[in-house]
Amino acid sequence: MEKFKTLTSTYVPLPIENVDTDQIIPARFLKATTREGFGDNLFADWRYEKSGEPKTDFVLNNPTYSGEILVAGKNFGSGSSREHAAWAIAGYGFKVVVSSFFADIFRNNALNNGLLPVIVSEAFLTGLFENPPHATLTVNLEEQFIRNNENGKTESFDINPYKKECLLKGLDDIDFLLSNRDKIEEYEKSRPFVY
Amino acid sequence: MKTLFDKIWDAHVVTTVKDGPTQLYIDRHLCHEVTSPQAFSGLRARGLNVFRPEQTLLTADHNIPTTGQDKPIQDEVSRFQVDTLAKNAREFGLTYYGLRNSRNGIVHVIGPENGFTQPGMTIVCGDSHTSTHGAFGAIAFGIGTSEVEMVLSSQCVLQTRPKTMRVNFRGTLQQGVSAKDMALYMIWQLTTGGATGYFVEYAGEAIRNLTMEQRMTLCNLSIEMGARGGLIAPDETTYDYLREREFAPKGERWDKAMAYWKTLKSDDDAVFDKEVTFDASQIKPMITYGTNPGMGMPIDGSIPELSDIDEAGKISFEKSLKYMGFEPGQKLAGKPIDYVFLGSCTNGRIEDFRLFTQYVKGKKKAGNVTAWLVPGSWQVRRQIEAEGLDKILEEAGFELRQPGCSACLAMNDDKVPAGKYAVSTSNRNFEGRQGPGARTILASPLVAAAAAVSGKITAP
Numbered sequence: 251m252e253k254f255k256t257l258t259s260t261y262v263p264l265p266i267e268n269v270d271t272d273q274i275i276p277a278r279f280l281k282a283t284t285r286e287g288f289g290d291n292l293f294a295d296w297r298y299e300k301s302g303e304p305k306t307d308f309v310l311n312n313p314t315y316s317g318e319i320l321v322a323g324k325n326f327g328s329g330s331s332r333e334h335a336a337w338a339i340a341g342y343g344f345k346v347v348v349s350s351f352f353a354d355i356f357r358n359n360a361l362n363n364g365l366l367p368v369i370v371s372e373a374f375l376t377g378l379f380e381n382p383p384h385a386t387l388t389v390n391l392e393e394q395f396i397r398n399n400e401n402g403k404t405e406s407f408d409i410n411p412y413k414k415e416c417l418l419k420g421l422d423d424i425d426f427l428l429s430n431r432d433k434i435e436e437y438e439k440s441r442p443f444v445y
Numbered sequence: 446m447k448t449l450f451d452k453i454w455d456a457h458v459v460t461t462v463k464d465g466p467t468q469l470y471i472d473r474h475l476c477h478e479v480t481s482p483q484a485f486s487g488l489r490a491r492g493l494n495v496f497r498p499e500q501t502l503l504t505a506d507h508n509i510p511t512t513g514q515d516k517p518i519q520d521e522v523s524r525f526q527v528d529t530l531a532k533n534a535r536e537f538g539l540t541y542y543g544l545r546n547s548r549n550g551i552v553h554v555i556g557p558e559n560g561f562t563q564p565g566m567t568i569v570c571g572d573s574h575t576s577t578h579g580a581f582g583a584i585a586f587g588i589g590t591s592e593v594e595m596v597l598s599s600q601c602v603l604q605t606r607p608k609t610m611r612v613n614f615r616g617t618l619q620q621g622v623s624a625k626d627m628a629l630y631m632i633w634q635l636t637t638g639g640a641t642g643y644f645v646e647y648a649g650e651a652i653r654n655l656t657m658e659q660r661m662t663l664c665n666l667s668i669e670m671g672a673r674g675g676l677i678a679p680d681e682t683t684y685d686y687l688r689e690r691e692f693a694p695k696g697e698r699w700d701k702a703m704a705y706w707k708t709l710k711s712d713d714d715a716v717f718d719k720e721v722t723f724d725a726s727q728i729k730p731m732i733t734y735g736t737n738p739g740m741g742m743p744i745d746g747s748i749p750e751l752s753d754i755d756e757a758g759k760i761s762f763e764k765s766l767k768y769m770g771f772e773p774g775q776k777l778a779g780k781p782i783d784y785v786f787l788g789s790c791t792n793g794r795i796e797d798f799r800l801f802t803q804y805v806k807g808k809k810k811a812g813n814v815t816a817w818l819v820p821g822s823w824q825v826r827r828q829i830e831a832e833g834l835d836k837i838l839e840e841a842g843f844e845l846r847q848p849g850c851s852a853c854l855a856m857n858d859d860k861v862p863a864g865k866y867a868v869s870t871s872n873r874n875f876e877g878r879q880g881p882g883a884r885t886i887l888a889s890p891l892v893a894a895a896a897a898v899s900g901k902i903t904a905p
Binding site for chain 1: 456459460462463464465466468470472473479480482483486487491493496507508520522523525526529563565566571572573575587588589590591592594595598599600601602603605607637638641642668671673694701702705737739757758760761764854855856863873875876877878881
C-alpha cells in the first residue's frame with residue numbers, strides 16, 4: 251500500500267448527499283477479476299452519455315475542476331460493500347475523500363486501499379462548496395488537520411491511531427494478522443463453545 | 446448488564462490492537478464470484494493457503510443468468526468470473542455450490558436454508574446484505590475484498606466496535622403488512638444514514654411474532670439505514686427453523702448448542718447507546734418514491750413538498766425526483782408501472798412466493814407488465830414446484846425463472862430499460878441499480894403482486 255503523509259491540492263466538489271456505491275461504480279462494471287482499471291468507470295452513469303460521450307454538466311468533465319481530493323455531500327459511500335468503489339476513486343487518481351459523514355463499510359474499504367476519508371463539520375463542508383474554483387485544501391495526516399487554504403479555516407479530523415500508522419507506513423492489516431496467528435490458534439482452543 | 450451484541454462480540458475477541466480495532470474471530474464466511482477474485486489473487490501473491498477452509502462456503506449468484514443455466518454462460522467476462530470462483534474453490538479446497546449444484550442460490554438464502562448460519566456466530570461475506578443472517582441472533586456484516594482476504598488467510602477481521610441501538614416494534618401488524626413494510630417504514634423514519642456506526646437489535650412483540658423468513662427480510666435491510674448489522678435474539682421460532690438442516694448440529698451437539706443459544710439475549714438491565722420504539726399497528730403497506738431506501742411513504746401517501754426538505758438536502762431531493770419522473774407532493778397510488786421483480790436476498794424465499802401466489806391466484810397478470818419471478822435458490826424453486834405454486838402462477842400468466850440475484854443489481858441481462866418503472870421486492874432503489882436509467886419502486890411481495898395484476902401502484 252502507498253504511504254500517505256500530507257497533501258495540498260485543488261479539489262473536485264460534488265455537493266450531492268447519499269452518494270451510494272452504485273453511483274461510484276455501477277454493478278455492470280464489477281465483472282473484472284483484478285483491481286485495475288475501475289477509475290475509467292468512476293461515476294460512469296453521471297459521467298457518460300449512453301453513447302459513451304462525456305456529459306458536459308458533470309463535474310469530472312469540467313476542466314475547471316481537478317485535483318487529488320474529492321469533496322462530497324453527507325453520507326458518502328452508502329449501499330453495497332463493493333471495494334471496487336474505493337478502487338475506482340483511487341484508480342481515478344484521488345488520494346483523499348472529504349465529507350461530513352461516511353458509510354462504515356466504504357470508510358474501511360478506503361482505508362484498506364490507502365485512500366484517506368476525512369470527516370469534516372457541515373459548516374466546513376459548506377465552505378468548501380462555496381469556494382471559487384482552483385481553491386486548494388491541505389490535508390495533513392501526521393498532525394490530523396485539514397485546512398481550507400482559501401480562507402485559512404482549519405479543522406482537526408479523527409482517525410483511528412492504528413489506521414493512521416498503517417497509512418503513514420504503507421502497511422496493511424494482513425501483515426498484522428499473519429504476525430498474529432499463534433494468538434488465533436490459542437483463541438480457537440480456548441473457546442467455550444465451538445461450532 | 447450486557448446486550449446480546451456485547452455477548453457475541455466479547456466471545457469472539459482474539460485481541461485488541463493498542464489504540465486500535467478489535468481482532469474479531471469469524472465463525473462463518475460466505476463468498477461469491479464478484480467480491481472474491483482479487484482476495485484469492487492476494488493469497489496467491491503472498492503464497493498463503495486458506496487458514497480454516499471448512500468455515501468458508503462459496504456460491505455463484507450475482508453475475509449469473511436466470512435462464513438457461515444448464516448451458517455455458519454466454520457473456521464471456523461473466524463466464525470467466527464464475528469460472529474463476531470454481532477454480533479458486535478447487536485450488537484452495539473449499540465447498541462450492543456452483544451453477545447446476547442442487548444447493549446453489551443467493552448467498553444469503555443458502556446460508557440459512559442449509560443451517561450454515563446459526564445463533565451466536567460471527568458471519569461475514571463480501572456483500573452488504575450479510576446483515577440478513579442476524580435474524581438468527583448472529584453478528585453478521587458485510588466486508589470489502591481486502592477483508593475477504595483477511596478472513597481467508599487468518600479467519601479474523603479488524604473491526605472498530607460499533608455502538609448499539611435497539612429498535613422496538615410494539616403491538617401487532619395489520620393484515621397485509623409484512624417485515625418489508627416494517628423495514629421501509631423504519632428506514633423512512635430513521636433515514637438512510639440514521640443507523641450508521643450502530644449495530645441494531647430488533648425487539649418487541651411484533652418481532653417475536655415474525656416467522657424466521659420475515660426476520661431475515663427485516664435484518665437484511667438493516668444496512669439500508671447504514672447499520673453495521675441487525676440481529677434478533679433466538680427463540681423457539683429460530684430453533685424450529687434450524688433443527689435437522691444440513692449443517693445444524695445433531696444429537697448431543699444440538700443439546701449443547703441449545704444450552705448455549707438460550708443464553709443469547711440482552712440482559713434486562715442492558716443499556717443501549719440509542720433506543721427507538723415504533724408502534725407496529727400504525728404501519729401501512731409501504732413504497733419508495735426516490736433513489737434511496739429512506740425515501741419511502743405509505744402506499745396511499747404523497748411525496749414530500751420541496752419546503753419539507755432541509756437546505757443541504759434540496760439538490761439531492763430534486764435530482765432524485767427528476768430521475769424518477771415524479772413531482773413534489775405527488776400521490777403515487779394508481780400510477781402505471783412497467784415491470785415487477787419478485788426475488789433477491791430480501792424477498793426471494795418460499796414465504797414470499799406463497800404470498801405473491803396467494804394474491805394472484807385466479808387473477809391475470811396485467812398486459813402492460815413484464816414480471817420477473819426469481820427464486821432465491823434451487824431449494825426455494827423446488828419447494829415452489831412441490832407446493833404447486835408454479836401451476837397457479839402459470840395460470841395467472843407468470844413464468845418462474847432460475848435462481849440468482851438477477852434484477853436486484855442487474856449485473857446479468859435482467860435489466861429494467863431506461864425510464865421504465867419497476868415495482869421491486871429487492872433492497873435498493875439507487876439510480877441505475879436495476880439497469881441504467883431504470884426507475885425502482887421498492888415494495889413488499891404483496892404490493893408487487895397487486896401491481897403485477899392491476900398494472901399500477903395499488904394497495905393490496
